[in-house]
Amino acid sequence: MKHAKTATQNACKLCNPLGACLAFRGIEQCVPFLHGSQGCATYIRRYLISHYKEPIDIASSNFNEETAVFGGSHNLKLGLKNVTQQYMPEVIGIATTCLSETIGDDVKGILREYRKQTAADSGAPVLIHASTPSYQGSHIDGFHAAVRATLEALAEKGAPDSSVNLFPNMVSPADLRHMQEILDDFRLPSMILPDYSKTLDGGPWAEYHRIPPGGTATAAIARSASAIGSIEFGSTLEASKSGAGWLESKFGVPRYHLPLPIGIRESDRFFELLETLCRKPRPEKYQDERRRLVDAYADGHKYIFGKTAVLYGEEDLVISMAAFLREIGVRPVLCASGGKSGLMKAKLGELVGDLEGEGMKVRDGVDFSDIEDETELLRPDLIIGNSKGYTMSRKSRIPLIRIGFPIHDRFGGQRLHHLGYRGTQELFDRIVNTVIEGRQNDSEIGYTYL
Structure with a gap:
């Protein structure tokens, strides 16, 4: 009882x-x-x-x-x-x-x-x-x-310029570097805030620095009020609590609010917005990345279609990951978060559609005790989230695919990509390979060829 x-x-x-x-x-x-x-x-x-x-x-x-x-x-x-x-x-x-x-x-x-x-x-x-x-x-x-x-x-109002502000949400240093690379390839002057891509993932020091080099310059932050627009990732982030929302209300800088660009559809939305803002097509290398990702979806579909997953973490990450999983044929049977914005279910419905028809449970304001109880009943094929779910994964013998923050029991969590076609490709490969590895391990005879 x-x-x-x-x-x-x-x-x-x-x-x-x-x-x-x-x-x-x-x-x-x-x-x-x-x-x-x-x-x-x-x-x-x-x-x-x-x-x-x-x-x-x-x-x-x-x-x-x-x-x-x-x-x-x-x-x-x-x-x-x-x-x-x-x-x-x-x-x-x-x-x-x-x-x-x-x-x-x-x-x-x-x-x-x-x-x-x-x-x-x-x-x-x-x-x-x-x-x-x-x-x-x-x-x-x-x-x-x-x-x-x-x-x-x-932030201070100055002469209008052609720059763009990017507020990327709480993503990895690798994602921040990738976002900067994309903006640079579009030749779009930009400010990313915050930018801990170097301060939290830098090289070795010849001598100790009390404050590590890197980060968004204060002069760039001051100019943010003169930008042509602010791109802000995060489905549940309301304008009244957001940096981009404040710039819009105070200085009239347009706020472009997008989910985290995970998956082809949401990455397309991000790249289309950049094309609109800078009035030029995306560089060919990103067309190539998209084509390779579409091809990977086709190649890997037979391994993962119909699989189920329990998904947990920050609300914005869970929402975007759930949309990506449905895009590749994986059904998130539980989307869980400790967050309490009150917007998670509605935002999931906007990206995924009929949650009840998809057989998706949505739980916010929960802890890992709740998630573990649900997982025991649902028996998914995969668990997807940060490393705080490892105990649950070990107990249930269901593989854990680590994403987001924190990742304390593996090396290189700060270098995981999640965003854009490139991040989606890496996530897709990891999911497919986790399923294949599970089949190998469960096989009585084993096999060494797909």
């Missing part, structure tokens, strides 16, 4: 300020700073390092018992002063934790006081504040809050 749950068991999401720290890491010469306890900074730093395999410093105002009672104004100001002296950053990205939000610290007011006190100091960094309590939202909410706060702090 199963009893009603009274608490989350192994959440299918991460904490709000983690996403903000990741976004701040994609700004040039920026130090992420948590207004809260040292434990929060240690947890987030260790969690990010495990996925990206790069050194990550996250400063903290170091709350203690006294601070929790009387407020963290002194700690925040002292912490900002120390970070400025030790790191000499251009930007400090400040995210609040549950503790500082719960006691009601007026962070905006504290920062106003601090700016007045340091107004005469040369080289004072730009201070960006994002409100990110984990009891309201998940890591993806913190990510978007940090992006919007960065634009609010830095």
